[in-house]
Amino acid sequence: MEExxxxxxxxxxxxxxxxxxxxxxxxxxxxxxxxxGSELRIFDLQGDRSIxxxxxxxxGPLHTDAIRAVCxxxxxxxxxxxxxxxxxxxxxxxxxxxxxTVSSEKRVSAVAISHNGAFLTFADKxxxxxxxxxEKDDEKAAPLLAHYCSIITSLDFSxxxxxxxxxxxxxxxxxTVFPKKPLDGAHEIQSFCLGHKELLSACGYIGSFVSCLAFxxxxxYPQWFLLSGSGDSxxxxxxxxSGTLLDxxxxxxxAELVESNGEECPRVVTDICASSDxxxxxxxxxxxVLQHFGAFLIIFGCVVLTCLLFRYCSLHGVxxxxxxxxxxxxxxxxxxxxxxxxVPTRLGMSCSxxxxxxxxxxxxxxxxxxxxxxxxxxxxxxxxxxxxxEDGAVPGGxxxxxxxxxxxTAVKQVDALVAAAEAVKMAMRNLLIKREYSMEKRELxxxxxxxxxxxxxx
Amino acid sequence: xxxxxxxxxxxxxxxxxxxxxxSNPLSDxxxxxxxxxxxxxxxxxxxxxxxxxxxxxxxxGDVAGVSKAPIPICNSKIRFVDVGCGxxxxxxxLATLFPDTLMIGMELRxxxxxxxxxxxxxxxxxxxxxxxxxxxxxxxxxxxIPNYFSKGQLxxxxxxxxxxxxxxxxxxxxxxxxxxxxxxxxxxAVGGIIYTITDVEELGDWMRSCLEGHPLFEAVVEEDLxxxxxxxxxxxxxxxxQKVARxxxxxxxxxxxxxxxxxxxxxxxxx
Numbered sequence: 134m135e136e137x138x139x140x141x142x143x144x145x146x147x148x149x150x151x152x153x154x155x156x157x158x159x160x161x162x163x164x165x166x167x168x169x170g171s172e173l174r175i176f177d178l179q180g181d182r183s184i185x186x187x188x189x190x191x192x193g194p195l196h197t198d199a200i201r202a203v204c205x206x207x208x209x210x211x212x213x214x215x216x217x218x219x220x221x222x223x224x225x226x227x228x229x230x231x232x233x234t235v236s237s238e239k240r241v242s243a244v245a246i247s248h249n250g251a252f253l254t255f256a257d258k259x260x261x262x263x264x265x266x267x268e269k270d271d272e273k274a275a276p277l278l279a280h281y282c283s284i285i286t287s288l289d290f291s292x293x294x295x296x297x298x299x300x301x302x303x304x305x306x307x308x309t310v311f312p313k314k315p316l317d318g319a320h321e322i323q324s325f326c327l328g329h330k331e332l333l334s335a336c337g338y339i340g341s342f343v344s345c346l347a348f349x350x351x352x353x354y355p356q357w358f359l360l361s362g363s364g365d366s367x368x369x370x371x372x373x374x375s376g377t378l379l380d381x382x383x384x385x386x387x388a389e390l391v392e393s394n395g396e397e398c399p400r401v402v403t404d405i406c407a408s409s410d411x412x413x414x415x416x417x418x419x420x421x422v423l424q425h426f427g428a429f430l431i432i433f434g435c436v437v438l439t440c441l442l443f444r445y446c447s448l449h450g451v452x453x454x455x456x457x458x459x460x461x462x463x464x465x466x467x468x469x470x471x472x473x474x475x476v477p478t479r480l481g482m483s484c485s486x487x488x489x490x491x492x493x494x495x496x497x498x499x500x501x502x503x504x505x506x507x508x509x510x511x512x513x514x515x516x517x518x519x520x521x522x523e524d525g526a527v528p529g530g531x532x533x534x535x536x537x538x539x540x541x542t543a544v545k546q547v548d549a550l551v552a553a554a555e556a557v558k559m560a561m562r563n564l565l566i567k568r569e570y571s572m573e574k575r576e577l578x579x580x581x582x583x584x585x586x587x588x589x590x591x
Numbered sequence: 592x593x594x595x596x597x598x599x600x601x602x603x604x605x606x607x608x609x610x611x612x613x614s615n616p617l618s619d620x621x622x623x624x625x626x627x628x629x630x631x632x633x634x635x636x637x638x639x640x641x642x643x644x645x646x647x648x649x650x651x652g653d654v655a656g657v658s659k660a661p662i663p664i665c666n667s668k669i670r671f672v673d674v675g676c677g678x679x680x681x682x683x684x685l686a687t688l689f690p691d692t693l694m695i696g697m698e699l700r701x702x703x704x705x706x707x708x709x710x711x712x713x714x715x716x717x718x719x720x721x722x723x724x725x726x727x728x729x730x731x732x733x734x735x736i737p738n739y740f741s742k743g744q745l746x747x748x749x750x751x752x753x754x755x756x757x758x759x760x761x762x763x764x765x766x767x768x769x770x771x772x773x774x775x776x777x778x779x780a781v782g783g784i785i786y787t788i789t790d791v792e793e794l795g796d797w798m799r800s801c802l803e804g805h806p807l808f809e810a811v812v813e814e815d816l817x818x819x820x821x822x823x824x825x826x827x828x829x830x831x832x833q834k835v836a837r838x839x840x841x842x843x844x845x846x847x848x849x850x851x852x853x854x855x856x857x858x859x860x861x862x
Binding site: 259261279283309318322324328567 | 619772805807
């Protein structure tokens with residue numbers, strides 16, 4: 134009996150493993166890409182047309198398993214996608230042809246392209262970051278650095294190209310000097326940003342994993358800062374050169390103000406999105422409680438906005454925050470509602486930061502198959518509140534939504550959205566949170582080790 | 592048995608602290624880990640040098656009957672670390688050789704850590720004023736080194752007779768590996784020394800080649816090795832080393848120095 138339940142806890146079948154829907158925006162907002170399952174859905178905003186991917190030049194097929202990471206290069210000329218099929222594909226964003234396919238030994242969890250566009254890095258589930266020289270065609274990926282056997286959740290280059298930041302499922306954020314010859318490995322660690330921690334709350338266990346990273350900067354200061362979001366319900370601001378923690382924003386406590394139901398529950402920060410001038414930072418949060426779906430999007434404005442704290446009855450909202458560079462603090466400024474059961478799985482923004490793109494969905498749902506639902510928040514009007522755009526007002530209009538979502542109406546079913554949010558949350562828990570066993574179970578596990586079993590049989 | 596274990600003042604006996612020789616460094620850990628190096632509680636590890644507030648309030652809270660004079664190394668940080676310290680033989684020898692240096696042993700097996708803790712406490716009682724500079728913590732050094740030591744904090748790291756992990760599949764569990772050396776280079780100050788030794792030839796070759804291939808480490812020349820009093824302890828002080836010596840086995844040693852990255856650039860340019 135006891136043993137059976139242990140086995141259950143350990144085995145997470147591939148069928149229930151779900152990948153969240155992803156979104157990436159061209160830095161000049163020329164195109165938008167949504168990844169759901171193994172499918173890349175691309176809409177060319179400049180040409181106002183949807184793109185159909187036709188195989189590729191490099192001989193390989195399209196992705197065959199869930200895509201886990203997508204990104205545009207800083208100039209927008211290249212796009213990279215990678216995931217569970219252990220393939221990293223590099224696409225030309227003019228022709229949308231795959232120019233190169235790199236195979237990985239393990240499943241890929243994160244990708245990043247260096248700011249000069251010369252190198253592609255990707256991280257696998259064993260915690261190794263690999264680097265590929267994009268200027269040389271047939272070179273293999275070389276190991277760059279490694280976190281000790283911990284899934285790497287996020288990978289990003291500092292905008293000056295000097296450092297590469299990597300975050301993992303434990304709590305570590307490592308800042309490494311990106312070398313001149315990265316194929317020889319990156320051996321000089323600049324700092325570790327440590328501070329995200331494991332907690333036990335009334336509602337259960339909170340993970341300390343770091344889920345997302347974003348570099349921010351304001352023209353008044355020469356220095357760049359790093360923001361990180363974590364399973365411990367916080368967004369933290371770092372001086373990454375020294376690894377010093379500057380400020381911590383408890384998003385759980387902030388969301389409480391809005392919900393005002395007095396219930397304390399852990400919230401996982403799932404994504405951070407910062408405009409390149411640092412004037413705007415958005416954060417997506419997922420609630421770790423069954424049946425309730427809090428959909429929050431917190432926006433940090435770097436200029437201190439006059440905070441208008443609206444009272445929201447609904448759980449589904451967008452929150453605005455301020456980030457003060459001179460005082461080096463981070464705080465909530467405002468919340469904007471998004472809509473019924475919309476829990477963003479990924480955020481995207483172009484350089485101009487006119488629109489904040491959000492996607493929610495999952496690769497595979499028992500009831501409805503893959504699902505992706507896209508919403509856009511308009512941020513451009515100065516002095517006006519950010520507003521969630523109606524379907525018709527979204528850049529690219531309904532045509533874009535039809536391409537990216539696959540349908541205009543099907544995605545609006547609340548049940549489907551709820552199911553998707555739940556599936557994504559469970560998948561994330563299974564992947565990133567350490568399993569706790571009681572002492573008894575641990576002893577039992579030791580007893581049921583394979584070599585002991587053999588002895589018993591003999 | 593509990594009585595015998597807790598009989599402070601007498602050295603603990605190993606038979607009460609038997610543990611499996613191997614421990615899986617890849618498994619998720621469920622013991623407390625300091626959040627950052629500044630969260631390492633020095634008053635717990637080195638109460639003689641870092642009296643906690645309670646101790647100072649308590650007038651006669653004397654540690655082993657030693658009167659408390661202001662201690663010169665209070666501001667110091669841990670400088671030596673013995674990774675996988677086992678039963679603590681090296682730490683005990685180093686404690687008297689470098690009485691002004693704080694050092695810590697890291698060990699993953701909790702029973703073994705308990706033994707070393709008891710051993711240090713007993714030594715402190717038996718030798719007033721001595722062995723106050725060594726301590727031990729149960730942790731997974733392969734995962735949590737950056738939680739214990741800040742950049743450039745350490746001056747010596749010891750990896751003596753580590754688990755050889757023969758199977759190729761398990762090479763990533765080896766405590767010396769190209770990627771982990773990056774972390775060791777981060778915690779070691781420039782000029783700091785990494786000492787490795789093993790009785791397994793294959794592992795000896797592996798450790799040497801990892802260190803040789805790393806741009807931030809340089810082999811310590813033979814002359815300096817002879818002058819270094821620590822080198823002799825590598826074989827004589829540890830329980831594993833003594834065992835190898837008893838059986839007349841060979842040992843394979845690799846001692847490397849942390850060098851500055853600028854020097855790396857110069858080498859690259861001259862090539």
